[in-house]
Amino acid sequence: MKKVNSKNIQIDIKRHSLAHVMALAVKELWPNVKFAxxxxxxxxxxxxxxxxxxxxVEDDLRKxxxxxKHLIKQDLKFEKTEINVSQAIEKEKKEGQLYKVDLLEKLKKEGEKKVNYYKLGRFEDLCRGPHIESAGKLNKDGFKLNKLAGAYWRGDEKNKMLTRIYGVAFETKQELKNI
Ligand SMILES: [Zn+2]
Incomplete structure (x- = not known):
């Protein structure tokens, strides 16, 4: 079992932050993608x-x-904003981000009034955080995209099958090599 200590928390924050960087990278390559x-x-x-x-395909993972890596070098900052949940629903609807609309409607039903967004470059994502301060804190040689899989939205086979891109990430290149 994984030990819970501050080192693990730090690397988990970096791993999740990398998911945002990957989402931005995907958006820059394929602007019409929808995010889950x-x-x-x-x-x-x-x-x-x-x-x-x-x-x-695999080739796309390399792209x-x-x-x-390019975005990490740019050292983009994570900028937090808080907005009203109904406004967030309108915004995501306008952008055709139906999975985000689904997530927000659930939060609204649960009684949430305000939600947090984190902006990174041109990608703003609904998220509670926490994240690193800026993308430059990530090691551009400490990660790799290693797997593609199909995954149903909300894990329900009645829903659409999405594309899941997996990455592995560590503090150092050496740790990445050792897996
Ligand atoms: Zn996040």
């Missing part, structure tokens, strides 16, 4: 995307990795 969720997991992170008709 992007948590940290053991050894890394993932993000679920709806690419529409595009079939994502996305390259873009992520």
């Amino acid at each position: 969720i992007g948590p940290a997991i053991d050894n890394g992170f993932y993000y679920d995307f709806d690419f529409g008709n595009k079939k994502v 996305i990795e390259k873009k992520i």
